[in-house]
Amino acid sequence: MARVQLKNLEKVYGGGVKAVHGINLDIDDGEFMVFVGPSGCAKSTTLRMVAGLEEITGGEVVIGDTRVNDLPPGKRSIAMVFQNYALYPHMKVRGNLAFGLKIAGKSKPEIAAAINDVARILEIEPLLDRLPKQLSGGQAQRVALGRALIKKPGVFLFDEPLSNLDAKLRASMRVRITDLHRRLKAEGLSSTVIYVTHDQTEAMTMGDRICVMQAGRIMQVATPKVLYNHPANLFVAGFIGSPEMNLIEGHLTGDSFVLGSQRLALGADMLGRLSARPADAVLGVRPQHLALAPDGLQARLTHAEFMGHEVYLHADLEGRKIIAVVGTAEYETLGRAGVIHLRPTPEHLHVFDKSDGRNVSLREGSCAA
Ligand code: ADP
Ligand code: MG
Secondary structure, three states: OOOEEEEEEEEEOOOOOEEEEEEEEEEOOOOEEEEEOOOOOOHHHHHHHHHOOOOOOEEEEEEOOEEOOOOOHHHOOEEEEEOOOOOOOOOOHHHHHHHHHHHOOOOHHHHHHHHHHHHHHHOOHHHOOOOHHHOOHHHHHHHHHHHHHOOOOOEEEEEOOOOOOOHHHHHHHHHHHHHHHHHHHHOOOOOEEEEEEOOHHHHHHHOOEEEEEEOOEEEEEEOHHHHHHOOOEHHHHHHOOOOOOEEEEEEEEOOEEEEOOEEEEOHHHHHHHOOOOOOEEEEEEOHHHEEEEEEEEEEEEEEEEEOOOEEEEEEEEOOEEEEEEEEHHHHHOOOOOOEEEEEEOHHHOEEEEOOOOEEOOOOOOOOOO
C-alpha cells in the first residue's frame, strides 16, 4: 500500500520564510496526483518533504502506514525524477540504471535482468553503453525514468521532469509516462505518482486528480473535469483553461449582473445556484462559452487572431478586456464592423465574490475533491 498522506504539513525555511502553510492531502494508492501552480508556490518544497530531501518543520508525511518524517530518503519506498535528469556523468547508462540496485546488494544476474526489463519498456536498449553526454534530452529523461522504475518504488515523485524538452518531445513523454503508470497499475504494482508541474496542459492531461497550489496553500483538489467545470475560486478559474477564463468585474443587482451601462439577466437556474449575493462580484465565462448573437452584450472588437479552425476575438467590453473563441466561418460573417455582440451560455457562467474570490455559483457537491 502506497497511499500518501500529508497532514498539516508545514515548511519554514531558515530565516523564517514560511513556504508551506499547513497542507492536508490524501493521495490514494495507485493514484496519479499532479501538483500544479505558478513558480514559487511551494510545489517542489512539498514534494521534497515527501522525498526526504527537505526537513519537515511541521505536521506529518505518511507513506503507506508509516510516518516517514524521520526516515531517510532510501527508507521511504520512493524514487524521484528531476528536471535536470541528475544522471551520474561518468557512468554509462547501464551503470546509472544499476547503481541503486548495486547499493541495495542485488546479485549480478538480478541486476542484468532488471536492466533488460526497464530498457525494453522505455526503448533505451541501444543506449545502454553510452555516457549521459552522448544522449539527447529526451533520451536522458527516459534513462532518468528508467532509474526510478528499476527501483520498483511504492511512490514515484516527479519534479517538472519535462521542462527541459521541446514541445513535441514533451507531448510524447506525457503519453509515455501516463501509459507507463497505467501499465504498472495493470500489473498490480503499487505505483502512486506525485507529479509537479507549472504547466496546466500537463496537469490536465496526466492527472487522475490535480492539486492546485498558490503561495504555499491548496486552492482546490479535484479531477481535471471538475476543476475545469467547477473552479472553487478565482485563482483556479484563471489558472486552468486556455485561453484564460474571462473574469469580468461588476455588480449583482436584483436578477442581473451589471457591468457599466449594460446588464445581463442571470436566469432562474443561475439565481437558484447562488449561495451568496455579493454586491461586488466577478462574472466568469470561458472564451469558448461566448457566442456571437445579436442580443448579446455589446463589445468593441480590438483584434482577431486566426488559429485555423477557430478565431480568438479580443474585445473591449465596457472597459474590460475579454476574449471570445468563435468558429472561422462565424468570424467571416462579421465583416469589418468594430462592434460585436457576445452572449454567454447561461449554464457555463460562474459568479465569484470579489472580496474573497469564492465561487458562489457552484452546484452543491460539484467541486468536491
Ligand atoms: P515551486 O517549486 O512551486 O516553484 P519552491 O518550493 O521552489 O516553489 O519554493 C517555494 C518558496 O520557498 C519560494 O518562495 C522560494 O523562494 C522559497 N524557498 C525555496 N527554497 C528555499 C530555501 N532553500 N531557502 C529559503 N527559501 C526557499
Ligand atoms: Mg519547483
